Amino acid sequence: AQTVTQSQPEMSVQEAETVTLSCTYDTSESDYYLFWYKQPPSRQMILVIRQEAYKQQNATENRFSVNFQKAAKSFSLKISDSQLGDAAMYFCAYRSYQGGSEKLVFGKGTKLTVNP
Amino acid sequence: DSGVTQTPKHLITATGQRVTLRCSPRSGDLSVYWYQQSLDQGLQFLIHYYNGEERAKGNILERFSAQQFPDLHSELNLSSLELGDSALYFCASSVGPNSPLHFGNGTRLTVT
Numbered sequence: 635a636q637t638v639t640q641s642q643p644e645m646s647v648q649e650a651e652t653v654t655l656s657c658t659y660d661t662s663e664s665d666y667y668l669f670w671y672k673q674p675p676s677r678q679m680i681l682v683i684r685q686e687a688y689k690q691q692n693a694t695e696n697r698f699s700v701n702f703q704k705a706a707k708s709f710s711l712k713i714s715d716s717q718l719g720d721a722a723m724y725f726c727a728y729r730s731y732q733g734g735s736e737k738l739v740f741g742k743g744t745k746l747t748v749n750p
Numbered sequence: 751d752s753g754v755t756q757t758p759k760h761l762i763t764a765t766g767q768r769v770t771l772r773c774s775p776r777s778g779d780l781s782v783y784w785y786q787q788s789l790d791q792g793l794q795f796l797i798h799y800y801n802g803e804e805r806a807k808g809n810i811l812e813r814f815s816a817q818q819f820p821d822l823h824s825e826l827n828l829s830s831l832e833l834g835d836s837a838l839y840f841c842a843s844s845v846g847p848n849s850p851l852h853f854g855n856g857t858r859l860t861v862t
Contacts (some may be wrong), residue, residue: 667848667850669851671853676855677787677838677855677856677858678853679840679842679856680752680849680853680854681850681852684850710783711782723793725793728853729848729851730848731846731847731848732845736798736805736806736847737782738795738798738851740792740793741792742770742792742797743792
């Protein structure tokens with residue numbers, strides 16, 4: 635079964651600095667999608683970034699970028715120029731659909747604190 | 751705004767009662783997922799519907815049930831409520847199996 639592991643329950647970063655959140659996953663599938671979601675104190679779940687496994691190029695959305703290492707099954711999120719509004723819980727998610735079977739797995743989350 | 755609408759935003763009820771949570775997916779999305787999130791916990795998958803049919807069940811209690819209607823909105827019914835059912839209940843929708851989930855703002859249920 636697919637699993638998603640976020641090994642850092644909590645992280646902190648100084649405002650304007652860069653931080654990287656780790657995510658590893660376990661799968662035998664070759665075609666899948668990976669996502670990072672942000673949950674601020676308002677408890678909304680906000681899609682931050684997505685990565686298709688067949689794409690070698692790492693996804694980027696403004697200050698957010700990923701380091702996708704397919705062979706290592708690693709999908710880390712880098713936040714550059716951290717802002718106070720980046721403080722949130724971040725969830726990594728794996729999704730695939732093969733042979734009529736859908737798999738959708740979330741990690742347990744990493745709580746990011748941004749210090750002024 | 752994700753386009754997914756959940757009502758009500760807050761619900762306070764007593765133990766033993768029954769409540770219904772409602773979700774309207776984004777226009778064009780056929781899949782609806784329900785998740786439960788207790789305080790400071792991760793997301794617990796409850797159930798998935800696709801175009802009116804149940805596709806997958808997660809850790810959903812027998813006291814809980816759900817359905818997706820022909821207009822694609824979905825309802826999650828929680829009965830014989832217990833204190834431990836207090837949580838944030840999310841609905842999410844997706845256009846297809848390889849697309850991101852888009853979450854509603856959640857319904858915060860408090861059981862007293």
